[in-house]
Amino acid sequence: MTSTTKRLEASKTKKGFITPKTAPYIFVLPALLLFLAFTVYPIIASFLLSFQTRISGVYSFTGLDNYIRLFSDPVFYKALGNTFIILLVQVPVMLFLAVILAVLLQSKLLNMKGFYRVSFFTPAITSLVAASIIFILLLNTDYGLVNYILTSIGMERVPWLSNGLWAKISLIMVTTWRWTGYNMVILLAGLQNIPHDLYEAASIDGASSIKKFFHITIPQLKPVLLFCFVLSTIGSFQLFDEPYNLTGGGPNNATLTITYYLYNQGFGYFDFGYASAIAYVIVLFIAVLSWLQFKVVKE
Amino acid sequence: MKKQYFSVFLITVMVLLLTACSGSGESAADVSIPQNPEDVEGDVTVWAWALEANYLEKDVLPAFEEKYPNVNVTIEHIGVDQVYQKVSAGLSSGGSGLPDVVQVENNRIHSFTDEFPDAFTNLSELGYDEHEDEFAEAKIAGLKDSDGNIIAMPRDLGPVAVLYRTDIFEEAGVDPASIETWNDYIAAGKKVLEQTGKYFLGTDGDGILRIMMQQQGSYYFDEDGKLDISSDAGEKAANILQQMKDSELITYTNNWDGQVAAMKNGEVATHPGAVWWSGTMIEQMPELAGKWDMFKLPAFEEGGTRASNDGGSALAIPSESDNKAAAYVFAEFATTDVDSQIKALTNRGLFPALTAAYEEPVFSEEQEYFNNQPFFKKFADIVPEIPAVNHDGAELEVRSVMGSEIEAFLLDDKPALEMLTEGEKQAVQQTGKETTE
Numbered sequence: 181m182t183s184t185t186k187r188l189e190a191s192k193t194k195k196g197f198i199t200p201k202t203a204p205y206i207f208v209l210p211a212l213l214l215f216l217a218f219t220v221y222p223i224i225a226s227f228l229l230s231f232q233t234r235i236s237g238v239y240s241f242t243g244l245d246n247y248i249r250l251f252s253d254p255v256f257y258k259a260l261g262n263t264f265i266i267l268l269v270q271v272p273v274m275l276f277l278a279v280i281l282a283v284l285l286q287s288k289l290l291n292m293k294g295f296y297r298v299s300f301f302t303p304a305i306t307s308l309v310a311a312s313i314i315f316i317l318l319l320n321t322d323y324g325l326v327n328y329i330l331t332s333i334g335m336e337r338v339p340w341l342s343n344g345l346w347a348k349i350s351l352i353m354v355t356t357w358r359w360t361g362y363n364m365v366i367l368l369a370g371l372q373n374i375p376h377d378l379y380e381a382a383s384i385d386g387a388s389s390i391k392k393f394f395h396i397t398i399p400q401l402k403p404v405l406l407f408c409f410v411l412s413t414i415g416s417f418q419l420f421d422e423p424y425n426l427t428g429g430g431p432n433n434a435t436l437t438i439t440y441y442l443y444n445q446g447f448g449y450f451d452f453g454y455a456s457a458i459a460y461v462i463v464l465f466i467a468v469l470s471w472l473q474f475k476v477v478k479e
Numbered sequence: 480m481k482k483q484y485f486s487v488f489l490i491t492v493m494v495l496l497l498t499a500c501s502g503s504g505e506s507a508a509d510v511s512i513p514q515n516p517e518d519v520e521g522d523v524t525v526w527a528w529a530l531e532a533n534y535l536e537k538d539v540l541p542a543f544e545e546k547y548p549n550v551n552v553t554i555e556h557i558g559v560d561q562v563y564q565k566v567s568a569g570l571s572s573g574g575s576g577l578p579d580v581v582q583v584e585n586n587r588i589h590s591f592t593d594e595f596p597d598a599f600t601n602l603s604e605l606g607y608d609e610h611e612d613e614f615a616e617a618k619i620a621g622l623k624d625s626d627g628n629i630i631a632m633p634r635d636l637g638p639v640a641v642l643y644r645t646d647i648f649e650e651a652g653v654d655p656a657s658i659e660t661w662n663d664y665i666a667a668g669k670k671v672l673e674q675t676g677k678y679f680l681g682t683d684g685d686g687i688l689r690i691m692m693q694q695q696g697s698y699y700f701d702e703d704g705k706l707d708i709s710s711d712a713g714e715k716a717a718n719i720l721q722q723m724k725d726s727e728l729i730t731y732t733n734n735w736d737g738q739v740a741a742m743k744n745g746e747v748a749t750h751p752g753a754v755w756w757s758g759t760m761i762e763q764m765p766e767l768a769g770k771w772d773m774f775k776l777p778a779f780e781e782g783g784t785r786a787s788n789d790g791g792s793a794l795a796i797p798s799e800s801d802n803k804a805a806a807y808v809f810a811e812f813a814t815t816d817v818d819s820q821i822k823a824l825t826n827r828g829l830f831p832a833l834t835a836a837y838e839e840p841v842f843s844e845e846q847e848y849f850n851n852q853p854f855f856k857k858f859a860d861i862v863p864e865i866p867a868v869n870h871d872g873a874e875l876e877v878r879s880v881m882g883s884e885i886e887a888f889l890l891d892d893k894p895a896l897e898m899l900t901e902g903e904k905q906a907v908q909q910t911g912k913e914t915t916e
Contacts, residue, residue, distance in 0.1 A: 234594060253908060255880075321733070322740055342733035343890065428734065432886035449876050450567050450594050 230456035239453070246457035256458070258433050259441040262348070266437070267416040270352045275408055277356070278363035283397065285364070286371045297368070300361030308358070312425030315354055316341070344434030347427050351435050354422050359415065363408045370404030371397070406477045410470050417466050438462055510605060510803045520549035521805035526565070527582035530758075530827040531634065531792060532556040538822035539813045546812070550805045563587065566797075570595040574799030579806035584792045585621045586870045586878075588631055592624060593872030600796040603628040605807050610815050618832040620867035622793050631793035632814040633832040635823065637753030638861045639690050639787040640773040642760075645850050647748040651675050655774040661691075661719045664777040668728040671748045679723070680749050681732035681741040682889070685881040686789060690751060691716035694776060694787040698868035699877045699906070706877070706914045708903040709896075715779055717895035724889065731889040739763055751776060753789040754858045758828025761848050772850035773857060786864035791832065830858065837862070873910040880905045 198206060233242040250256055281300060285293055303311065318325050319340035327337045340350045378396050387395070398405075420439040423429055429436035429444075438458065446455030513519050527535055536554040543552065555578065557565070562581065569577040570591065583591070591598045607629050611619060614633045622631045641664070648655055651674035653667045668679030680687075692698050697712030707713075723729040730747065732738040741747045743764045750756065760771060775785040794810040796803060813819060820831035821839050836842070837859040846854040871877075884902040887893040893901075903914060 249908075249911075254905065255909070316736075320740075321737075322744070342731060342737065430883070430886060431731075431733070431890055432883045444879070447564055447567070448879075449873075450590065452571075 226456040226459060229453050230460050232453045234451075234453060242453075246454050247461075249454065250457050250461060255433060255436070256438075256441060259436045259438045262434065262436055263417060263419065263438045265348065266352060266355070266419065267413060270355050271409065271412045271416060273352075274356045274360050274412065275363060275405065277360050278367055278408070279398075279401070279405075281360065281364045282367035282371055283393065285368060297365065300364055302361065303358045304362040306358075308421040309425055311358070312354075312422065315350070315426060319350055341427055342431060344431055347431060347435045351422055351426060354426060355416075355419065358422070359412065363412065366408055366411075367401065367404055370401050374400045402477060406473060409473050413469050413473065414466050417462055510807070512605060512804050512807055516547045516808070517549060519547055519805055519808050521551070521802040523550060523552045523580060523802060523805045523809050524578040525552060525554045525580040525582075525809070526557050526562050526578045527554060528557055528559045528562055530829055531582050534819075534823045534827050534829060535813055538826060539809075539816070539819050542816065542819060543809060543812050547805075547808055550809060552809055566591065567594075569797070569799075570598050574797060577797040577799050579800040579802050580794055580796055580810050582634075582792050583631055583795050584790070585618070586790075586874045588622060588793065588795070589870055589872040590875060591872075592630065596624075597798050598795075599630045600798050600800065600803060600807075601628045602630060602632065602796070602807070605803070607632060607807075607811065610811075613815065613835055614832050615834055615862045615865065617788055617862075617865040617867040618791065621870050631795040632810050633791075633793050634814055635755070635791045635829040636832040636862065637755055637788050637790035637830065638858045638865060639694075639751060639753050639789050640775050640858060640861060641749050641751045641777070642756060642771055642773050643749040644745070644767075644770055645772050646770050647671060647675055647677060647745070651748075655772070658774060658777055660781055660783075661777045661779060665719070665722050665726060665728065668723065668748075669726055672726070672728060675748070677745065678730040678741075678747045679728035680751060681730045681738055681747045682885070683732045683734050683738045685878055685885045687751060688713075688716055688720070688881060688885060689878070690776070690787045690789055691719065693866060693868050694784055695779060696784070696866035696868065698870075699874065699881070700869045700871040701915050702869055704869065704871045704873075704912065706903055706906050706910070706912050708877070708881070708906060708914075709899040710915070713899050714896060717899050719779075720888070721895035724895070729889070731886070743767070754830045754855070755790065755828060757849070757854065761828070768848045769850060771848065772852055773854065775861065784864060784866060786861040786866075788865045791830075824855065830855070834859075834862065871912075873906075873912060876909050877902075877906045880909060 229239070230246055231241055231243060232239045233245060234240075284290065285296055290296070317323075319327075321327060321337055321339050321342060324340065326340065331337060338346055340346050374397065378400070379392055382392050382396060418439050419437045420443060423435040423437050423440050424443070427435040429440050439462070442455050442458040442462070445451045445458060525532075525535060532554055533556075536556075540552060540554065544550070566577065566581060566583075569575060588599075601624075610632075611629065615636055618633045618636050619629065622629055622633055624630050641658075643655060648667075648671070651667075651671040653670050655667075658664050658667050664679075671677060671679055689698070692710075692712050695712035695715065697707065697710050699706065699708050701707040720729070730741065732741045738750075739759060742750055742760070760767070776787055778785050794814060796806045796810060800806050815833060817833065817836050817839065820833050820836040821841055823829040823831060824836070825841060831837075837856075842855045842859055843853045844855075845851045848854075881898075881902050884893070884898040884905075888895055888898045906912070907914060
């Protein structure tokens with residue numbers, strides 16, 4: 181400690197640059213520079229880029245052209261619609277499942293809790309490319325295990341990935357498979373924070389476990405649930421790997437998500453100006469939706 | 480005061496960081512290719528994927544190194560998407576980090592040169608023009624810039640014909656020689672469906688539409704790069720597709736794997752496709768050996784063109800390469816050496832664009848897998864007939880639009896003609912291009 185201050189003082193007398201006052205700034209400088217170069221700069225640059233169009237290799241400002249194009253682009257609306265459908269169906273289903281699983285895992289009657297927790301959480305850390313390949317095999321119309329089971333109990337084959345509606349359903353299933361465990365772990369942490377006396381008091385008053393669930397667990401979990409909702413909303417707007425690997429956005433754009441569309445424009449067709457405009461519209465949507473969710477929960 | 484110094488310092492560092500990346504390549508005009516192979520020296524890095532990367536590394540490199548002992552070539556195997564992403568990122572940042580030679584598909588070349596006009600070295604200036612006559616015309620026409628200079632060296636080609644199952648045709652009593660027009664093809668398909676209950680063909684995208692349009696010398700774009708989807712040629716193709724669908728001859732196969740599965744399990748009797756399907760067929764459906772053969776693409780009217788092309792790639796030299804002479808001799812060797820082209824065909828199933836290679840005996844050999852026919856010779860015979868078309872820079876966007884439209888046509892019963900008009904409208908919206916008319 182003292183040697184450090186001495187050194188600092190010594191350097192102060194020598195150069196007058198590193199003083200106890202400036203030292204903290206110098207220490208955070210590397211991190212700050214990286215933050216500026218890799219976070220702040222891209223944010224500003226892509227914002228500026230969203231007002232530019234590249235004409236034969238040169239970017240020039242074209243005002244709101246990209247945004248005007250965006251709002252008259254049927255594929256963008258389709259991607260937006262797909263994203264909202266997935267969001268509205270998948271997130272409630274997933275969070276419902278996550279709550280149930282979390283409560284069950286909290287139960288004193290259950291053995292091998294660690295095993296179940298790991299099992300449900302594993303999909304969240306599995307490589308999605310590997311997982312998608314497995315799902316492509318499972319859901320294959322002709323050879324897939326799922327259809328094999330369906331046909332062997334006398335049902336029709338389902339065109340899981342080759343029909344617009346079923347492709348969406350498949351996508352929702354895979355997303356749910358992947359993220360339920362993740363939300364479950366967060367909710368589990370929330371459950372453990374609920375004071376036990378609340379349940380004891382309710383038991384003394386003769387409340388059933390269902391009553392306890394709806395009148396203690398859910399209200400107490402509200403802030404955690406909100407957190408999960410906001411995270412899942414953002415996650416849905418960023419949904420990319422699953423449709424990219426599973427369906428390629430098809431058939432007929434039925435599983436094209438908004439981030440996938442952004443990717444196509446940017447890295448498929450090198451239209452970075454338009455892609456940036458899409459990115460900023462996504463940001464806007466996420467901001468508005470998160471604000472709405474906070475608003476709804478607060479009242 | 481101190482704070483001000485500090486922010487000045489910060490800004491300086493930022494500016495330095497951001498301007499640090501810019502490369503410097505030699506201009507093509509300054510490069511001369513030494514006559515003596517031993518005088519060419521330097522390091523060459525190549526980006527390529529899958530079969531082409533294997534070809535360059537295993538078939539070309541040993542022979543090349545013998546001839547050019549002082550050139551040190553490194554082949555980097557990179558996935559196709561990664562190659563394109565890295566190339567576009569490299570070009571965006573002024574050419575830094577790009578290799579000396581890169582594999583590019585014909586239909587991608589112009590999406591780079593539209594965005595970055597000086598992306599690739601002008602090969603005509605380096606003398607590649609002397610080889611121009613050695614290649615299929617349809618291939619090399621697509622590798623020139625607007626001034627007629629060659630900007631990429633032609634490698635493989637995808638002449639298209641109809642691959643068909645001999646056993647199913649026999650069972651249905653259809654003689655492939657009798658199929659000369661698309662109407663004959665549909666009639667044969669109905670017979671097959673009636674006799675065997677099998678679909679006649681499957682499709683997973685807009686490939687079939689492009690094949691049929693190119694066959695008529697037309698494409699999604701005209702020569703000036705204007706959109707020309709709902710052209711006469713487009714309508715003729717759409718009408719044929721509509722008839723196929725109305726007669727339930729065509730099935731939607733979802734994707735590449737679905738298409739392979741449909742061919743493998745005998746769901747479809749034919750497949751209008753490029754010669755490079757042969758590699759996939761031999762590898763993935765060996766049990767069907769002897770049961771496949773080909774006949775020429777049906778014409779739209781009697782005596783009409785019976786050839787088209789699907790796919791194929793080329794080798795380009797990014798302008799920022801610092802070792803253009805060595806890069807040039809390597810790419811030149813890999814594209815014009817006949818022995819290497821033959822190895823590409825026999826070892827990898829890559830069909831050369833170099834027409835001189837077609838004279839080699841291996842082309843006329845009878846292929847056991849393909850009904851003991853001189854399969855490659857039959858494809859080589861098609862090559863001179865392939866009409867050249869314009870692969871515009873916006874090709875990928877338009878293909879994606881038309882791919883979706885074909886899916887709407889097959890899955891949602893959208894009329895084929897509507898698919899063309901709506902596809903064109905959407906292509907205008909997506910690309911900002913004008914249409915002809």
